[in-house]
Amino acid sequence: MILVLVETNADGVTLFSREALTFARGLAQGRGDSVEAVVVGEVTDGVRAQLSEQGIAVAHHPQDERLAAYSGAAWSAAVAGVLTSASGDLLVASGTPRGGEIAAHVAARLGVVMAANVLRADGGDPLVVTRQVVGGAALEEMQLGDTPAVITVAGHACDPEPAASQQTTEVVPFTPALSDRDLLTRVVRVEEKTADDTSALTAARVVVGAGRGAGGPDGFKGVLELAELLGGALGVSRVVTGLGWRPHSEQVGQTGSRISPDLYIPCGISGAIQHWAGCQSAKTILAINTDPEAPMVTRAHYAVIGDLHEIVPAINEELHKRLGR
Ligand code: FAD
DSSP states (O other): OEEEEEOEETTEEOHHHHHHHHHHHHHHHHHTOOEEEEEOSOOOHHHHHHHHHTTOSEEEEEOOGGGSSOOHHHHHHHHHHHHHHTTOSEEEEESSHHHHHHHHHHHHHHTOOEEEEEEEEOOOSSEEEEEEEGGGTEEEEEEEOSSSEEEEEOTTSSOOOOOSSOOOOEEEEEOOOOOGGGGSSOOOOOOOOOTTOOHHHHHOSEEEEEOGGGOSTTTTHHHHHHHHHTTOEEEEOHHHHHTTSSOGGGBBSTTSBOOOOSEEEEESOOOOHHHHHHHTTOSEEEEEESOTTSHHHHHSSEEEESOHHHHHHHHHHHHHHHHTO
16 A cells, blocks of 8 residues: 655645645556555545545544644654554655655654655566655666655656546544654744745746846846746746845755746756756756856757847737737
């Protein structure tokens, strides 16, 4: 059985968990296996409906009031308990900070190997996975000989699809064995993020990038307009955030956000390895740069050579005409 750690938010099952569920279903099909879920925290009607849509017949639900606030160790104890008692042979979590933390704890508790940021899995025995390493700059093939195996799925490794046949999801209570030690670190206060929120950038299907070529804090009008016209988000290089032209929440790269949009349009970004680490999973890259030898240009699927302050307004003008606004 493949057990998927499902993360939830106010809207129900998160996008990344729906991707992990879809990924696990695809893997289960190849192995003739079943997929079950584990949800720590409230299972609302909305969550249950989304799990049904994902074809999940069984959702394990650890019950202990001490799990109400997030605690990496305590939540992992609960997930490891479900995995062991339900005889799961693979735990799949999403490659989010929380998914990664819980998966790592579970693997350490059970003394098994964990593979993070998996893009593909072959479904064989032992399981062989392809995963992103070195901040996404390289791919590694890894064989997981342990049972259970533990993996996290890289963001946007697959599109979240509903199952061919829905299931009525049974929520099965589970009583975890928690020790005081498990609760040493736990969330005691939550402050809403505002300016620093990166969720729009990481979830965007179109990202318009801007680097030093923007020229200064006033050089972003065109790229912001282009992002708006394409229903996307703005992503920038570290030079831009380092110079204080834009907030760090917009930075793409090794020390910023990792993005996997359908389309990335880096404008005036050279494509240093640390930036590339954050954007190489984009399905299509269209670079706009004055330098035809810039690494971003040579690696991009398409490139326009020229000044972004001329090219971007021309694209915007054409988009205005075509979109009728
Ligand atoms: P530059 O390298 O200066 O490139 C500017 C580009 O704009 C050039 O290609 C130029 O031809 C082009 N250009 C100039 N004017 C125009 C114009 N008018 N129109 C069109 N094109 C124009 N960087 C990140 O981005 N993200 C990270 O997370 C990150 N993490 C790092 C971590 C470490 C430990 C280190 C050491 C570095 C990190 N960096 C990161 C920095 C990285 O090495 C580069 O310095 C940075 O990405 C360069 O930013 P840039 O492309 O905007 O600027």
